[in-house]
């Protein structure tokens with residue numbers, strides 16, 4: 471089968487459409503024919519081997535043989551099931567993700583109790599493939615870390631991107647009053663997906679606007695902690711999802727490290743980090759559990775994706791690429807855009 475692989479770190483030209491073995495399917499696994507897969511910042515970091523912390527995971531000078539796979543999200547159809555699988559049948563349309571990457575391939579094997587759900591019929595494969603990591607990050611930030619309640623005021627800094635477009639819609643579905651921060655060109659789109667107010671960061675500084683929020687989902691992560699804290703009400707919560715893509719060693723994680731040092735009581739390690747602004751908030755935070763993290767969907771079979779089937783949250787996409795030229799796909803992903811990119815396997819397997 472064909473799969474995108476990379477054997478050295480670098481720009482998108484390092485990506486190759488390689489011939490690789492079909493995955494072996496264990497008794498507890500599904501064989502899925504991938505119809506669409508999306509490209510996330512995670513793939514970009516692994517491809518570049520940057521920041522350096524990535525190389526601790528994937529290999530110091532080049533990706534180890536076990537780490538040459540890319541792609542965390544996918545949607546496709548079940549081709550075959552292992553002997554112990556009862557909840558899925560061949561022909562089921564599903565979506566989900568792999569924790570150890572590898573969805574940029576014609577076929578994948580995935581545990582039936584892993585991050586895989588039946589695809590809501592109203593979603594295309596491309597739409598469903600753009601959901602898992604980005605939407606689950608947004609959900610985890612709002613619900614688990616942010617403990618969002620109806621009627622609260624939420625600010626989403628970075629509302630027009632992969633995570634932000636889900637954060638706006640999910641926060642609205644929770645009954646929050648949502649303000650989104652994005653650029654001029656995306657302001658209408660962010661309003662159209664439900665934001666009650668939109669702040670254009672090229673014209674207004676949200677940290678100086680004098681408004682206060684119960685919860686700040688900071689996806690852009692481009693302001694200092696003290697700046698972001700001043701937009702919170704006294705017991706408000708800051709959940710930091712992303713950070714500037716600079717710094718050689720830990721890149722976007724530098725911000726989380728600072729939060730851990732500056733607010734040790736409030737800090738819960740994870741992909742969406744949080745810090746409370748004061749003692750009361752720290753006490754409140756200490757009562758929160760640690761949800762752990764799966765970079766995909768909660769495990770489940772049928773009945774998942776209610777918000778997606780009920781049309782309360784829709785994936786936004788810019789472009790679809792056929793993966794006959796993986797380098798081109800990678801380059802376009804890093805261009806300025808909104809929403810997620812999905813990549814379909816090459817001509818031989820396209821629908």
Ligand SMILES: NC(=O)c1ccc[n+]([C@@H]2O[C@H](COP(=O)([O-])OP(=O)(O)OC[C@H]3O[C@@H](n4cnc5c(N)ncnc54)[C@H](OP(=O)(O)O)[C@@H]3O)[C@@H](O)[C@H]2O)c1
Nearest residue numbers: 511603604628629630631632633652653656671690712713
């Ligand atoms: N995508 C995922 O699945 C995922 C999962 C976990 C963590 N993360 C992390 O979350 C961060 C964002 O990821 P993403 O996929 O959402 O990226 P993205 O699609 O590139 O979106 C970036 C967002 O930041 C906004 N932005 C850029 N400059 C800004 C500024 N000066 N002020 C306010 N907003 C600004 C962009 O607005 P405009 O486009 O309107 O300029 C856009 O809304 C990254 O650090 C990533 O590593 C992403």
